[in-house]
Amino acid sequence: MNAPLRVPRDFDSGQEVRWCPGCGDYAILRAVQKTLAGLDADPSNTVFVSGIGCAARLPYYLATYGFHTIHGRAPAIATGLKLANPDLDVWLVTGDGDGLSIGAGHLLHLLRRNVNCQVLLFNNEAYGLTKGQYSPTSRIGTVTPSSPAGSVGDPVSACRFALGSGAKFVARGIDTRIAELQTTLSAAHAFAGTAFVEILQNCIVYNDGVFSDFTERSVAAERQIHLTHGEPLRFGPDLNRGLILDRNAFALRAVPVGPDGVPEEDVLVHDQSNRGLATLLATMEGPDLPLALGVLFAETGSIFEAEVRGQVEARGDLPLPDLLRRTSTWKVSP
Amino acid sequence: MGGVVVRFAGDSGDGIQLSGMRLTMAAALGGKGVSTLPDFPAEIRAPAGTTYGVSAFQLRVGEGEVLTPGDTPDVLVAFNPASLKTNIGDLGRDGLLVVDSGTFTARSLKKAGYNENPLETGTLNGVRTLTPDISRHTLDAVKEFDLGQKGSLRCRNMWAVGLTLWLLDRDTIEAEGWIRNRFGDSPVGNANLAALKAGHAYGETTELPSLDLLQTREGTHVWPPGDYRTVTGAEALAFGFAAAADRTALDVVFCAYPITPASTLLHYLSAMRRRNIVTFQAEDEIGAACAAIGASYGGALGVTSSSGPGISLKAEALGLAVAVELPLVVVNSQRAGPSTGMPTKTEQADLLQALYGRHGEAPLVVLAPNSPSDCYATAIEAANIAIRHMTPVIILSDAFIASTSEPWRLPEPDAPGTNPVQFLTDPENFEPFARDPDTLARAWVKPGTPGLAHRIGGLEKSAGSGGISYDPDNHQFMNDTRIAKVTRVARTLPLAAAEGPDDASLCVVTWGSTFGAAREALARCRAAGTDAAHIHLRHLHPLPANLGELLTAYRGILVPEVNSGQLVRVLRDRFVVDAESLPKVTGKPFRVDELVGAINAKAEALA
Ligand SMILES: Cc1ncc(C[n+]2csc(CCOP(=O)(O)OP(=O)(O)O)c2C)c(N)n1
Ligand code: SF4
Ligand SMILES: [Mg+2]
Numbered sequence: 001m002n003a004p005l006r007v008p009r010d011f012d013s014g015q016e017v018r019w020c021p022g023c024g025d026y027a028i029l030r031a032v033q034k035t036l037a038g039l040d041a042d043p044s045n046t047v048f049v050s051g052i053g054c055a056a057r058l059p060y061y062l063a064t065y066g067f068h069t070i071h072g073r074a075p076a077i078a079t080g081l082k083l084a085n086p087d088l089d090v091w092l093v094t095g096d097g098d099g100l101s102i103g104a105g106h107l108l109h110l111l112r113r114n115v116n117c118q119v120l121l122f123n124n125e126a127y128g129l130t131k132g133q134y135s136p137t138s139r140i141g142t143v144t145p146s147s148p149a150g151s152v153g154d155p156v157s158a159c160r161f162a163l164g165s166g167a168k169f170v171a172r173g174i175d176t177r178i179a180e181l182q183t184t185l186s187a188a189h190a191f192a193g194t195a196f197v198e199i200l201q202n203c204i205v206y207n208d209g210v211f212s213d214f215t216e217r218s219v220a221a222e223r224q225i226h227l228t229h230g231e232p233l234r235f236g237p238d239l240n241r242g243l244i245l246d247r248n249a250f251a252l253r254a255v256p257v258g259p260d261g262v263p264e265e266d267v268l269v270h271d272q273s274n275r276g277l278a279t280l281l282a283t284m285e286g287p288d289l290p291l292a293l294g295v296l297f298a299e300t301g302s303i304f305e306a307e308v309r310g311q312v313e314a315r316g317d318l319p320l321p322d323l324l325r326r327t328s329t330w331k332v333s334p
Numbered sequence: 335m336g337g338v339v340v341r342f343a344g345d346s347g348d349g350i351q352l353s354g355m356r357l358t359m360a361a362a363l364g365g366k367g368v369s370t371l372p373d374f375p376a377e378i379r380a381p382a383g384t385t386y387g388v389s390a391f392q393l394r395v396g397e398g399e400v401l402t403p404g405d406t407p408d409v410l411v412a413f414n415p416a417s418l419k420t421n422i423g424d425l426g427r428d429g430l431l432v433v434d435s436g437t438f439t440a441r442s443l444k445k446a447g448y449n450e451n452p453l454e455t456g457t458l459n460g461v462r463t464l465t466p467d468i469s470r471h472t473l474d475a476v477k478e479f480d481l482g483q484k485g486s487l488r489c490r491n492m493w494a495v496g497l498t499l500w501l502l503d504r505d506t507i508e509a510e511g512w513i514r515n516r517f518g519d520s521p522v523g524n525a526n527l528a529a530l531k532a533g534h535a536y537g538e539t540t541e542l543p544s545l546d547l548l549q550t551r552e553g554t555h556v557w558p559p560g561d562y563r564t565v566t567g568a569e570a571l572a573f574g575f576a577a578a579a580d581r582t583a584l585d586v587v588f589c590a591y592p593i594t595p596a597s598t599l600l601h602y603l604s605a606m607r608r609r610n611i612v613t614f615q616a617e618d619e620i621g622a623a624c625a626a627i628g629a630s631y632g633g634a635l636g637v638t639s640s641s642g643p644g645i646s647l648k649a650e651a652l653g654l655a656v657a658v659e660l661p662l663v664v665v666n667s668q669r670a671g672p673s674t675g676m677p678t679k680t681e682q683a684d685l686l687q688a689l690y691g692r693h694g695e696a697p698l699v700v701l702a703p704n705s706p707s708d709c710y711a712t713a714i715e716a717a718n719i720a721i722r723h724m725t726p727v728i729i730l731s732d733a734f735i736a737s738t739s740e741p742w743r744l745p746e747p748d749a750p751g752t753n754p755v756q757f758l759t760d761p762e763n764f765e766p767f768a769r770d771p772d773t774l775a776r777a778w779v780k781p782g783t784p785g786l787a788h789r790i791g792g793l794e795k796s797a798g799s800g801g802i803s804y805d806p807d808n809h810q811f812m813n814d815t816r817i818a819k820v821t822r823v824a825r826t827l828p829l830a831a832a833e834g835p836d837d838a839s840l841c842v843v844t845w846g847s848t849f850g851a852a853r854e855a856l857a858r859c860r861a862a863g864t865d866a867a868h869i870h871l872r873h874l875h876p877l878p879a880n881l882g883e884l885l886t887a888y889r890g891i892l893v894p895e896v897n898s899g900q901l902v903r904v905l906r907d908r909f910v911v912d913a914e915s916l917p918k919v920t921g922k923p924f925r926v927d928e929l930v931g932a933i934n935a936k937a938e939a940l941a
Contacts, residue, residue, distance in 0.1 A: 065781035068791025076621035080628025109617040317609045320747040334559040
């Protein structure tokens with residue numbers, strides 16, 4: 001136990017990082033390396049599996065095992081990997097296009113099966129690697145080379161997609177809030193089952209500032225709420241605002257708290273085991289409501305690869321010569 | 335052609351397949367050669383009595399080795415007018431027709447599209463016909479078991495099995511054992527037994543001649559001593575993967591998405607009592623292929639299986655497996671295409687897809703079993719090649735091989751752990767894409783191995799280190815190396831051999847399930863004085879090293895395939911030989927007489 005704990009640098013593969021200067025991916029890489037160091041993760045037992053995209057390059061930069069696969073299919077590859085070796089610590093890295101467009105079908109099934117791994121979805125509301133086309137999370141009207149008149153069609157909400165798919169752990173973070181992200185990633189890692197983390201990531205080249213109305217320092221306190229299980233849902237510069245349930249609208253409402261607002265005890269308390277509340281929290285997108293950050297939902301459940309392996313064990317084992325003879329046979333004598 | 339061909343035909347719900355298997359087992363247990371061909375309708379529960387709901391099962395029984403289920407039936411047992419209508423055309427002139435006359439009611443005749451009762455109009459003229467009222471006889475035989483009209487009539491198939499066993503001069507012992515096993519001492523079991531015996535007794539009391547065909551047409555085949563069972567291609571593949579898991583001490587992770595006719599393999603493996611076989615029903619075929627790749631990456635043997643459209647979906651993932659050089663086995667139970675095509679019908683039309691159907695240069699190994707029992711060896715061989723050469727291997731089976739059955743002398747599987755896989759564990763000078771100088775395969779490293787953490791992916795890799803590389807010379811080198819690696823597999827393969835006379839000027843070249851029909855056709859041709867050689871290919875890529883040289887010895891080359899001419903193109907391309915295609919795409923395998931005709935014609939043209 002005296003061995004010095006690992007430091008973030010121990011998880012640097014030494015490969016030259018090729019993201020655009022100023023890309024939010026750098027901060028996420030840093031948060032991941034800090035998380036791994038904080039967990040004292042064994043690089044030999046840790047595997048990062050990714051699809052294709054700027055986000056999906058992450059495994060190359062980590063001194064762990066890494067598999068950069070094909071567009072959208074990382075969830076399926078990770079599932080096979082965990083079936084082969086349930087003991088590996090598997091992280092999956094995907095983008096909004098990779099995970100919610102071409103690979104949405106696989107992601108849904110990973111989440112509903114509850115394969116024990118962590119999913120990091122870097123959401124930059126754009127296809128970065130292919131030069132900035134709109135993605136399934138782009139807001140209506142996003143002007144890109146493939147949508148010069150503005151994108152049409154409602155965007156998908158990553159966290160609501162995950163909750164709807166039956167995910168048992170859903171969280172959200174922001175690229176530049178490295179400390180908070182590290183806490184969230186550690187919680188994801190501690191969770192037994194598929195832990196889904198949406199990370200809002202700034203693509204400085206193709207979609208710069210797309211999250212700035214939440215992330216700008218000047219508005220952050222007003223526009224973000226940081227969730228802690230068992231704590232009241234309060235936010236604002238002096239925690240002077242809170243969330244209450246508007247029973248008529250069946251929606252959350254942000255209200256002033258204290259002498260000029262609602263009494264403290266009327267503010268909702270965060271309960272991460274409540275899927276309904278998590279869905280309402282995931283739905284908050286402004287401008288009247290803050291963006292929910294941290295762990296929205298966590299509920300333990302049975303783990304896919306353990307169940308499958310358990311059934312295989314229970315099926316028993318017959319030597320092949322006996323298996324071959326579990327039917328009518330006949331003998332030809334010499 | 336030796337032996338008797340019997341075809342049962344009726345509604346999907348009539349127990350046709352079960353009946354066929356009872357006859358098959360009775361024949362096999364009696365030491366006969368047998369080959370079977372089930373023929374299901376595509377609809378699961380087609381309306382009763384319709385022609386498109388007809389299910390059939392054909393078997394050929396003979397004294398010797400029986401290589402095909404026969405071209406046309408000698409005996410047709412038709413359970414209703416619809417099955418008579420759809421099958422009578424196949425019955426030979428001197429065949430025997432057995433029909434359940436009890437089903438020839440005005441209503442069922444109309445459903446089958448008959449305006450008049452063919453049993454009465456003389457349209458079956460010239461065919462020996464037996465018209466027992468099987469329905470009536472069955473009801474009488476099972477009356478005491480109180481199964482009701484519907485339940486009682488379910489035993490009709492066993493009555494017919496009893497009668498057919500009599501006609502084939504076989505006893506009912508195997509069928510009785512099977513019924514007891516399946517139903518125990520229940521009213522249903524006892525009713526089935528009663529029906530079976532009544533059918534057999536009917537043959538005896540009405541003094542129907544048992545068919546002399548078996549006695550008169552004897553083969554010369556001697557069965558090697560051993561334990562035997564019957565096996566379908568899908569079963570033999572399942573056993574082969576179990577054997578591969580045992581000998582390599584690996585888990586097989588089998589990943590598939592349901593599709594006809596590939597699903598049976600998924601079912602067998604899912605039910606198999608083995609701790610080293612994990613099955614995974616993925617969300618689609620892309621997911622299945624990817625999960626298998628993930629499993630191989632994790633140190634198990636990933637196997638994925640599909641058919642038709644599902645195979646197309648796997649193409650991109652196969653490219654990844656080629657690029658990252660991981661073992662992977664892909665089973666393609668080919669079916670008639672394009673698109674949904676004819677899901678239950680057979681075809682060999684995915685050869686060029688298997689060889690070339692990926693973007694970029696993505697060479698891999700392609701094998702094809704030649705019979706149901708050969709699937710066992712093919713599965714083991716595919717696993718061995720995939721592991722030894724770190725490459726995907728495609729097994730081209732087909733709907734015919736998957737479902738047809740034949741006697742199989744049970745192999746002596748290698749003891750578990752005979753040939754365990756050696757994963758690389760030594761961190762000294764580790765490079766993920768360093769290669770074995772002999773096979774050019776890279777080492778297999780399992781995540782979890784201390785000190786060997788590294789990154790792989792679909793981007794082009796620097797030779798040796800595996801780092802991302804866009805270097806032009808490196809890409810040329812890696813491309814050439816991937817091709818050479820697969821080409822070198824040929825060094826470990828048996829050489830091709832021509833069967834037949836040395837001085838033949840014609841050679842028939844086949845692959846996959848066309849083997850049996852070709853073997854038999856050539857035997858017939860030779861017996862009639864036409865000399866031709868036969869080369870059958872189990873390895874489609876790489877081809878056996880001596881194939882080109884072998885082929886130059888012939889003035890004529892004929893390539894029968896259940897496609898529009900695919901292997902023939904490969905042979906022309908590789909060896910610049912004047913090979914002629916004999917294509918067929920009817921959803922059915924070649925008939926022996928078709929091949930005999932084509933071989934004779936070609937031989938005459940050469941003479
Ligand atoms: C089958 C396939 N189709 C298309 C592409 C091209 N492609 C590469 S990345 C990408 C989108 C990536 O977007 P996202 O997942 O959001 O990642 P980002 O680059 O934004 O991090 C596309 C369309 C591909 N590589 N493979
Ligand atoms: S394109 Fe955008 S997401 Fe991709 S590396 Fe550049 S800034 Fe980052
Ligand atoms: Mg993106």
